[in-house]
Amino acid sequence: MSTTHPPSFAALRIPAYRFLISAFLLTMMADNIEHVISYWMMFQQFHSPELGGFAVISHWLPYLVFSVPAGALADRFDPRRLIQIGMLMFMFCSLAWGYFFLTDSLQLWEAMALLVLHGCSGVLWMTSTQIILYDVVGKSNLPSGIRLLATARYLGLLVGPAVGALMMLGLGPKVGIILNACFYLPNLIWLMNAPCGPKFRDSPIAPPRAFKGFKDIFITAQEIAHEHKITSMILLAGASSFFIGNSYQAQMPGFAQDLGHGDPGILYSTLLAADAAGALLAGLLLESRGGILKTSPITAIGLAVLWCASLLCFALSEQYLLAILCLFIGGFFELSFNSMAQTIVQLNAPLEIRGRVIGLFNMSALGMRAGAGITVGLLGGMIGIHWSLAISATCLIAVSSTLYWRFKHKF
Template sequence: MSADSPTAAAASPPRSFAALRHRGYRGFFFSMAGAMMADSIEHVISYWVIFEKFNSPALNGFAIVSHWLPFLLFSVYAGALADRFDPRRLIQIGMVIFMLVSIAWGVLFLTDTLQMWHAAVLLVAHGIAGVLWSPPSQVLLHDIVPRDQLQSAVRLNATSRYLGMLFGPAVGGGILLLLGPEKGILFNALLYLPTILWLWKAPYGPKFRTEQGPPPRAIRGLTDIIAAIRNVAADRTLLSMTLLAGGASLFVGTAYQAQMPGFAHDLGHGDADLSYSLLLSADAAGALTAGLLLESRGLLQPNPRTAFLLAIVWCCALAGFAMSNVYGLSMALLFVAGFVELSFFSMAQTLVQLRAPPEVRGRVIGVYSMAALGMRTFSGVTIGVVGAMIGIHWSLALSATLLLTLILTLAAFSLRPRPA
């Protein structure tokens, strides 16, 4: 049996960048990283044009909601489709929608016919494409890498997402400067092609599995969501990791990044200079460092107790950042927050994927995505809206404290001794 076979058992200790040792995963990783970069570039260009043309705070808010709300509504359905059909084809459909959205932006920019309703439709289509991409890609990982290297694959995927967060805005800004928004967004459409082409011939998916499980159930609408939630609730670790990710996204998510200009202003760096840029990217740099360091050493293997401890550190770092009035300390706390955020989120997702019953794996991953990504739809309320009433520093500190309370409760529930 080859080392690349997902069914190969391995009892050896974790190796550095274990998943990247598989040729199949290397193709998956680099093609998906390119798609993540393209996703980020599209946001940079489209958001800039929307701001220039409409200068509408309501439309800017809708852009955030339309990005995350589809994950809340459709993640379980996307996971159920991945259980029943070839996940490669679902990801390809998502990539094609991404391409069509970029092309539509480009045509509207070139003809100067962009209207607000056009922007709303394209933003919604972009969000739906993301749902077709996320749960099926996690299901496909089980066909590419062995079970013992699944954490490496999940963590490397998360690292590539933060690579997109770090370099996507810079690359998008460069494309915007060199080509302009019209040609730049059309060029961006081509960046989705490598993923489509790699998936076309990649020898993974249902028809390549040597061990066939029971035939997948038909998709049954709302019944699927209820059944998937019951599957999650029946397993203490599945439930606690899903609630941990959902709580982190609800109470904090990425909403504090949208408030970064306010934090920078209070730290004395409110101008658009290097100091502000460094503050804005500090947590992404911490996450990238975590991905590279932990993978190079094979550290922090999946364990619920470790996930809870890392999440507690995240809460403390964010609360400290909220209360800090020293620029250097704020930078360091954001770096720590990014480091532990990638660590505990990727660990929680790994535990969910490892414990999900194979016959409903996509549905269970869909429930996790619904919590981990869909709940970000409301994080702007916990920090942004509350911040308008009591200030962004106190709102972030309060959100981190409430999340800390939830984490301690989940830890007590999940780690309590099981009855004999």
């Protein structure tokens, strides 16, 4: 690896990447706007906590089931078209919500169907976007491209709910959800002639492999078993998602109440903002100081341990300001290790099965988040959310430390 550090914000110097990240940010914002409006309207209609739980499961379970098949499709077909299909599915969901809200005809099964369709849309979009990212920025600028895309994701998570709330207040949820469909259009239009995909690759393209559906999960796992850098990052991402993921965010109202003095709503918003703000700072700092961290499995695992330690301190904190600081630091390390793990997987994935490998990583990093509903959520109902998060963070520290020792001494 060259010792020359890449320039700051290297990926943004590529015109096609500027289009890609702008469209990605709008899509992430629209995704979260839809969550804000649809969740609110479903609660008003059904007053069902179970439906709220189904909304979380339906968002992440498709990543567990369909990420590798989606990657296999992207290996065989143009990933730009798969993203466009995802955008059309997203738009259909927003317009369908709007129709049901306007006609006051939403039924429970229709809400569940739209939630599942929305989750499947995300799998096509996220997996295929990571594949064309390599085409747009190339190998040398890939770490920058991934960090900035992760930063845009957190910015969308911050901006989306705020814009959604403003749209509900200013336009009403019925008009707002219909207008939300327009935010997917830039990505849909740009991808018609975007300079990425199989036709724009300089390296020889391997003959497309047959699409084998769910069998591709096991076949891909076997093919990369000897790629220790890839397997260690997939295991790290899977363990992080299973034990913690983003489950603590769903428990923030409870943490805010326990820490509480003053308005718990304000405390809740501040806690969520602290986590996202830390991630944004990480993206900006790592980009402005290009190459400040060495991209290696050892570094990624170390950053993951620091993330766990931050959340462990947050879980045990009884002071509001200390909790804010722990979440801010946690957000910083979360973006750092997640973006580095993804970079390592992309840099080392064999070209002919890159889509499948990225799909396997997404299955682990995103799909396994459904398990955190048990480790933090259900366990929290029995022993309290502070202890459930603390125990989950401790378990993840143990797993990460084992991975660290195994990689450092065996590979």
